[in-house]
Amino acid sequence: MRSLRIALAQMNPTVGDLEGNVSKIIAYIKRAKSAAVDLVAFPELAITGYPPEDLLLKSQFIDDNLESLNKIRESVQDMAAIVGFVDRKDDIYNAAALIYNKKIVDVYHKMYLPNYGVFDEYRYFQTGTRYPVYKLADTRIGINICEDIWYPEGPSHIQSLAGAEVIININASPYHIGKGKFRETMLTARASDTISVLAYVNMVGGQDELVFDGQSLVIDQDGTLIARGKQFEEDLVVVDLNLESVMMKRLHSPRRRQEVIKLDKSGVEKITVPVEKRPSKRKSAPLISSPLKVSAILGPLEEVYKALVLGTSDYVTKNGFKNVVMGLSGGIDSALVAAIAVDALGKENVRGLFMPSQYTSKDSKEDAYALAANLGIRMIEVPIDSVFQSYAAILQEEFRGLKPDVAEENLQARIRGNILMAFSNKFGWLVLTTGNKSEMSVGYATLYGDMAGGFAVIKDIPKTMVYELCTWKNSNTAAAVIPERIFTKEPSAELKPNQKDSDTLPPYPLLDPILKAYIEEDRSFEEIVSLDYDAKGIEKVVRMIDKSEYKRRQSPPGIKITQRAFGRDRRFPITNKYREF
């Protein structure tokens, strides 16, 4: 029976760390070799990490990446490897090298370059024009890259019509909620449409605002899922493919024959890989990881939580930090961030700063301390009233006769920001900020105050989801870590007497759907009103969103979780007089 054993190396590279990425790739090649595979595939741009952004404009960087490919080539023996790298011909290409026995057999160039959302690939790359089909022993294989697979008329279609039985698609596909399911549905359709086995290998890990979620897939010609890699973890997925069934199914498809007749053969190239011997120790070799096994999908909240944990741990460690510090106010946002930080970095590497003022309630203090105790993290207390008074004194003359207002409120938040940064500067702890997406949207946050820090963990999490994630966390830990009262008390910034978020903002269960409609779905004012919200309220919210762009532009990066995050994903002008109504 014709068969092929493939491995998908779902790895976590670091952008720019060519040496580290090469070592990791070579280690995976060894593991794949010991699993006696015919072929191992790595993610898109595995050598450079993704996205390398303007590093791609540096000629030396391209040279070094080519040099890295050369090192990897040397380590591939009696098997094939597909490695994502940057190719340079007349220009640069997002490319996949097919290596066999220390030789580069061919290089595929990505044809569909994404240039929307967080992607800027037209900024860097030329598009490919070739549709190679490789014959590896007795199997025909097509290789393509990430975006290529999303187009029904794209390379997978053409390669399969030109004979490819297995399509290997290498990816750096960033996570957002529900993306895994969406992707799996599309790939299932693509596998059945092309009557081929589809092997999808994805990157894993955090890179600035992006998290890659892994979840590599193998789907057969019937659309049956035969393997799924882990989510948010490195994995090596090893699968034996039965190729007889592909040919059988194709023979019985009149529709396919129609398509083959109509196939435009320009660009199609058939290339034979010079296979000398196939892996012999098949029977005895232990299959590594989850062979022929489908990893279970995480529940929706667990999925988001894990994305946040991975995004945080990778941002902190890949940037050379070990410890973090954050303000703990006794509120729900900082509670969630603290829980994530502990899961990401270990409790001994997380510090909480409690910075009470005259407006801090007794409850807040108790809740903050209870949280810290539950998490087992060290709490440092630094009261801010004396500093606030000294600011008041030096501003007294100029502010004489004026009522306290947002100036004084922000000052308190900024004193806290300064104290956090003083600890950061003194001890080398990275500051995590604790603001959520609802606040970031409407500008309910103080620039240089609670927005001060290196990484904004929950920047893309709406407030209502903050509650859901905390509930999930509590019910999935031996003992609840987040004290009950943190859920039940009314949200407050505690910057003036009896302040409540709801003084300024609609209640979050009303606010969050408006934010989603406007920010994530680009809905018009009329469409949002038709969702049955109060027109005046929506108008106010939309104005607040538009007016806060200047604050967001100066906010630290945070993890993309939704369909559209702030940052690279949503590029609005600050100077913008557009009013829809």
Place this chain on the structure above:
Amino acid sequence: MRSLRIALAQMNPTVGDLEGNVSKIIAYIKRAKSAAVDLVAFPELAITGYPPEDLLLKSQFIDDNLESLNKIRESVQDMAAIVGFVDRKDDIYNAAALIYNKKIVDVYHKMYLPNYGVFDEYRYFQTGTRYPVYKLADTRIGINICEDIWYPEGPSHIQSLAGAEVIININASPYHIGKGKFRETMLTARASDTISVLAYVNMVGGQDELVFDGQSLVIDQDGTLIARGKQFEEDLVVVDLNLESVMMKRLHSPRRRQEVIKLDKSGVEKITVPVEKRPSKRKSAPLISSPLKVSAILGPLEEVYKALVLGTSDYVTKNGFKNVVMGLSGGIDSALVAAIAVDALGKENVRGLFMPSQYTSKDSKEDAYALAANLGIRMIEVPIDSVFQSYAAILQEEFRGLKPDVAEENLQARIRGNILMAFSNKFGWLVLTTGNKSEMSVGYATLYGDMAGGFAVIKDIPKTMVYELCTWKNSNTAAAVIPERIFTKEPSAELKPNQKDSDTLPPYPLLDPILKAYIEEDRSFEEIVSLDYDAKGIEKVVRMIDKSEYKRRQSPPGIKITQRAFGRDRRFPITNKYREF
């Protein structure tokens, strides 16, 4: 004699301000009408402003822009107008409408979409495929848009071969040093190559990080400059074109005949504009602005200074502010920013804050006050030592036994940042930051400290150029505004005893060329070393640049002046382990 009178309306739109932009366009149409022109041309995306960024993803925004075009159409009588807008067919296009007598005769779609540097046009637009040539009375005209003109084989080439005698290219071309000259050289070649009159109309004004410099041009078929609009100001350039000379020259060009024979006519369309009567009051009409007159080019430093003034005034006023405040330290950077602010907004709208500490020298105080007096701006003094002491007190326990270091230095800068923001919040003054490009490059600036503010005026000006601009300013003002000692004393942050910039950084005349080579020119380490700098020193500088990306990501926007600014122009990952050496 065949002739055509055209007007180039070099206008300053505001992004998103459809109503305001329409009014402005209609006013220019009236002025052009009273100058009895055959045709008036407006900049690229004049209706929406440029760049509208993700506003383009809003369907309502596209609708509103089409509605705006409709209003403009109504105002065009017995003349032609070319108006930049967003067209929607199967997708959206960066487009130019040719309007004649209240009718839209045709719409041209931009063919070359820039997607490098500060540009992201593939994120939004489809490319055009048509090369229309219009017959307006007895003249054949080709229209194209901005980037289109930069390609020798582009639409101008094809339109001219297909008969166009006049090429009108509408632009939103952002300024950087030397761009005007570069542009003029290219356009001169393009006019001679195509043997046509080239009319280049550019936008003017500031939009976030960009400044459009105007400097519209008309160049004849011999490459002779016949009109140049003002730099950094609105202008209406009216010119009479002699079309006989174009035809005469073409008749005598065998090379052109060769090209016409070879012309690929696919996509070429000939469209006749239904002209009923041509403007009759020609003789009597006063020619507005600088007809047939070439505005002189500003000197290089004056050019930069004016770009900074326009960028600042537009950012401040288009965002609804009237007043600004900035820290005045007695140093050269804040002196330059203050001078620019006064020229941009008037002295009565500019405030200086002097915030001395124990490390502030007597000279600094005298210099800061002398500067404020020379500029005629109000100075507010707020000493920071008492606040610093109160921070020290609350941090004492945790910092016990540790030497003062960057934590304490940054704290002083952050106290100043807080005070500036308190004035901003209390009085609605926008904070201008005063850091230069050299500091931003190597991270010699305090996040939330001296980096705190709404607009970073000289963020893209290297320190050595700060001195040059101050020298220029002093020698171009009746009485020198920047006190002599500000030029001669050694630069210092004054955050600890006897601190000098040169303790940490190479001297600026050595540093700035390294920064330019690495940041603006993407030179490799070896190339920079070969420029005859000390290798160890370069290594240190490059590391500092790479490591400071996280700070730059949180900095306020500032005006692009060099070939490559920070911000949208240079997109580097924060998490980045690439080391070239």
